[in-house]
Amino acid sequence: MIAFLASVGAAFLAFLAAAGRLVIFAGQALAAGLTPPYYPRLILRQIVYVGYYSLPVVGLTALFTGMVLALQSYTGFARFNAEGAIATVVVLSVTRELGPVIAGLMVAGRVGAAMAAEIGTMRVTDQIDALTTLSTDPLRYLVLPRLLAGLVTLPVLVLVADIIGVFGGFLVGTYKLNFNPVTYLTQTEQYLETMDVVSGLVKAAVFGFLVALMGCYHGYQSRGGAEGVGQATTHAVVSASILILLSNYFLTQAFFAQ
Amino acid sequence: MSTTPVPKIAVRGLEKSFGRKRVLDGVEIEIAAGESLVIIGGSGTGKSVLIKCILGLMHPEAGSIRIDGAETVRLGRAARAQLMRRFGMLFQGSALFDSLSVWENVAFGLIQGRGMPRQQAREIALQKLAAVGLGPEVGLLSPAELSGGMQKRVALARAIAAEPEILFFDEPTTGLDPIMADVINRLIIDLVRGLGATAVSITHDMTSARKIAHRIAMLHKGRIIWQGPAAEIDRTDNPFVDQFVHGRAEGPIEMEIRAA
Numbered sequence: 001m002i003a004f005l006a007s008v009g010a011a012f013l014a015f016l017a018a019a020g021r022l023v024i025f026a027g028q029a030l031a032a033g034l035t036p037p038y039y040p041r042l043i044l045r046q047i048v049y050v051g052y053y054s055l056p057v058v059g060l061t062a063l064f065t066g067m068v069l070a071l072q073s074y075t076g077f078a079r080f081n082a083e084g085a086i087a088t089v090v091v092l093s094v095t096r097e098l099g100p101v102i103a104g105l106m107v108a109g110r111v112g113a114a115m116a117a118e119i120g121t122m123r124v125t126d127q128i129d130a131l132t133t134l135s136t137d138p139l140r141y142l143v144l145p146r147l148l149a150g151l152v153t154l155p156v157l158v159l160v161a162d163i164i165g166v167f168g169g170f171l172v173g174t175y176k177l178n179f180n181p182v183t184y185l186t187q188t189e190q191y192l193e194t195m196d197v198v199s200g201l202v203k204a205a206v207f208g209f210l211v212a213l214m215g216c217y218h219g220y221q222s223r224g225g226a227e228g229v230g231q232a233t234t235h236a237v238v239s240a241s242i243l244i245l246l247s248n249y250f251l252t253q254a255f256f257a258q
Numbered sequence: 259m260s261t262t263p264v265p266k267i268a269v270r271g272l273e274k275s276f277g278r279k280r281v282l283d284g285v286e287i288e289i290a291a292g293e294s295l296v297i298i299g300g301s302g303t304g305k306s307v308l309i310k311c312i313l314g315l316m317h318p319e320a321g322s323i324r325i326d327g328a329e330t331v332r333l334g335r336a337a338r339a340q341l342m343r344r345f346g347m348l349f350q351g352s353a354l355f356d357s358l359s360v361w362e363n364v365a366f367g368l369i370q371g372r373g374m375p376r377q378q379a380r381e382i383a384l385q386k387l388a389a390v391g392l393g394p395e396v397g398l399l400s401p402a403e404l405s406g407g408m409q410k411r412v413a414l415a416r417a418i419a420a421e422p423e424i425l426f427f428d429e430p431t432t433g434l435d436p437i438m439a440d441v442i443n444r445l446i447i448d449l450v451r452g453l454g455a456t457a458v459s460i461t462h463d464m465t466s467a468r469k470i471a472h473r474i475a476m477l478h479k480g481r482i483i484w485q486g487p488a489a490e491i492d493r494t495d496n497p498f499v500d501q502f503v504h505g506r507a508e509g510p511i512e513m514e515i516r517a518a
Contacts, residue, residue, distance in 0.1 A: 037373065126353035129315050133347040134416075135339050135371030 025139075025217050029147055032140035039145055046149030050111050050208070051157055057110060058103045062161035065098050066090060066168025074177050087179070087187035090169035092196055096256075099162045100154075100200045101248055104207030107154060108240040112215035115146055116236035119219030120229035128220070143216045147209060154208025155201040162200065199255040206251060207244045214240040264327040266291040266424065266456040267312060272321035273480075274307055281307050282318065283480030294450055294457040296471035296488070298464070298502060300511060303477045305460035306350075309426050312458070313345060314338050325424070343371065346422035346455075350429040352413040354401035361387070361397030364415045372420065386415040390445055407438035411445065418449050425450060427459035431466045443469045464503055467491070476502065478511070 073086045119142055122128050131138045166188060173179040218232040218239070265288040272285040281304040289295045299305050310316040312323055314330065323330050330341060354363050362369075364386055365379035374382075384394050390411040401409060410430065417425060430446060431439035443466050450457045450470075461467050467474055468488055475485035476499050484496045491503055501509030 037370070122355075125351055126349045127355055129310070129313075130347070130349055130353040130355070132315060133313060133342055133345055134367035135342045136366070137335070137339070141370065 022213070022217055025143075025220070026147070026213055029139045029143040029216070032137055033144050033148070037140070039141060042141070042145040043148050046145045047153050050107065050146075050149045050212075051153035054103075054107050054110055054157060055160065058106050058157055058161050059164050061102050061106055062094070062099060062165040063168040065102055066094055066165035066170075067172045069093055069098070069165075070169040070172040070177065083177075084187065086173060086177070087169065087184045088191045090173075091166050091188045091192050094165035094169070095162050095192070095196045095200045097200075097248070097252070099158045099165055100203040100207060101244065103154060103158045103161045103204060104211060104244040105241055107150075107157070107208065108211045108214075108237055108244065111150075112211040112236045112240045113233045115212060115215030116219040116222075116233045117229055119143075119216055120222035120232040123220060123222045124225050124228060138220075143220065146212045146216050150208035150210075150212030151205050152208075154204040154211075157208075158200055158204035159197075162197065195255070199251070202255075203248060203251050206247055210243045210247065211240045214243065263290070265289060265324075266293070266326060267458070268322070268324040268327075269308075269312065270322040270324075272308070272311060272318050272323065274304070274311060274316065274318045281480055282311070282321075285321070285477070285480065285482055287475055287482050287485065289456055289458060291456055292454060294447075294459070294470055294472045296459045296461060296467040296474050297477055298461060298467055298474060299477035300502065301462075304480050305477055306428055308477065309428060309458060309460060313347060313426060314341065343420065344423045345426065346417035346420065346424070347426045348410075348413050348417045348428060348430055350432055352401070352406075352409040354409055354412060354416070356401060358400075359397065360392075360399050360401060360404070360412050363401065363412060364397075364419050366416065367420050382419060383415070386419050387412070389418070389449065390415045391441070407434050407441070410434065410438075410442055414442070414445055414449065418453060421453055423455055425453075425455050425457045427457065427461075427470075429461055429463075430459060430470075431461065431463045436465075439463065439466060440469075442466075446470050464491075464505075 069090050070086055073089045074083060077083050077085055077089075119128075122142070128138045128142070131141060170181070170184055170188070173184045174181045215236045218236040219229075222228045222232040267289040269285055269287045272282050273280065274282040285304075285308060287295075297305050297308065307316060311318045314333065318331060321331070325341065325344070330338075333341060354360075355366065358366065361380055361383040364383035365374075365376070368374040368379040368382060369376055384397055387394070387397055392408065392411055392415070396404070396408070396412075401412065404412065414430075427446060430442050434442060446457070446459070447470055457470070459467075459470060468491065471488040473485060474488050474491050475482050476496075477483070478498055484494060484499045486494065491499065494500065497510050501511050
């Protein structure tokens with residue numbers, strides 16, 4: 001029994017230590033941004049990489065999510081003659097939850113993994129040490145631009161995903177379920193509040209930051225060659241996905257709990 | 259009355275462990291200004307760790323590292339960054355940045371570390387590439403397009419680009435054919451002499467060690483067990499050095515590995 005408790009305690013302490021290291025890593029990277037030199041070109045390059053190149057996959061996912069949501073809502077709501085609520089359900093679901101969560105998860109898979117692999121490879125090939133010997137702070141040069149890009153870009157990406165997702169619902173609603181287009185759009189707009197969209201964008205900013213943080217952190221901590229980089233990539237995607245879903249609950253509660 | 263000159267680098271009682279494994283166990287060594295010291299030793303004896311501790315890339319648990327008499331072990335980030343400007347480092351695997359062209363790699367420390375305008379840094383980079391025998395056309399290539407020997411030369415150009423006071427070479431000839439290894443050795447000698455720099459190298463390659471060293475030190479089990487002028491390495495009666503220099507499987511080093 002003592003041995004069991006000891007192992008639980010050791011695991012808990014290890015978790016706290018890992019969380020502490022992560023917070024210190026993020027704090028040091030953000031603190032580096034308070035003083036020059038700044039690297040606007042690198043930030044811009046990351047914004048393009050995180051945002052522009054993620055647009056096809058996020059857009060496609062949002063489109064089909066909106067379409068499926070409309071179909072499924074219709075199947076369910078038709079059982080109690082509530083088909084008229086489909087447009088509202090689609091727009092609220094997409095803007096509040098599905099847009100930011102799906103975009104976050106897709107970006108975690110595409111961008112978080114790439115960040116971990118790139119920084120991890122730089123770590124195991126001594127490129128990060130080389131940066132330091134060339135009087136360049138790796139946190140400032142490598143990590144901060146990625147964190148800022150994640151923070152700034154995902155809300156824009158989610159805004160686009162929201163529009164595409166709602167459009168997907170509109171396509172199914174009007175062409176397959178035979179809703180009147182004007183009625184569908186009126187219902188879409190009627191119950192949508194600013195807070196629904198804003199909350200999704202705030203979530204997106206948090207998710208973007210988490211994805212970039214986990215990618216950079218696990219890449220930065222890579223050890224042991226190709227295997228270590230592979231593990232870092234896996235850890236980055238898994239931990240970012242878990243943190244997205246976990247933080248989504250708390251953010252939703254903060255925004256909408258009565 | 260004569261005073262003893264302050265060593266360029268003075269390492270005292272340096273200790274560094276990874277978990278339970280003590281890699282450096284009280285390293286003591288001094289390197290004079292303008293001297294070229296080569297540290298030899300088997301794999302896993304802590305040679306790279308020693309260099310990384312001196313550079314500040316790793317933090318020792320105990321001991322002192324003085325550069326020109328000033329303690330460097332517990333420097334803050336800003337002071338460490340200032341100190342780094344005095345160092346140049348050639349990494350074992352070259353550690354060139356994949357995403358940058360060759361000239362941008364060489365000019366990196368000048369542009370990012372010192373805020374030099376790109377055009378000026380480019381001119382210096384091309385001069386340094388010429389100094390290691392590479393033409394300006396190489397500057398436009400990416401590191402992936404270069405052979406191992408060319409990558410080493412680019413890394414060498416990068417290490418000397420800011421004309422540092424102290425140069426570190428981590429296995430400079432590993433993985434190169436004997437002719438290219440000799441080219442690198444000659445470049446190291448010429449460049450170190452030309453800059454008037456202090457050089458610290460680590461290597462397994464005894465041909466390279468004999469060629470580039472004024473003095474050789476052997477690291478074994480985390481301690482310096484022998485040091486002396488390069489010319490004396492073949493005359494020492496130290497059995498560890500003798501075994502290592504002659505590359506014999508039988509000897510005290512092998513016996514200890516078996517006992518472990």
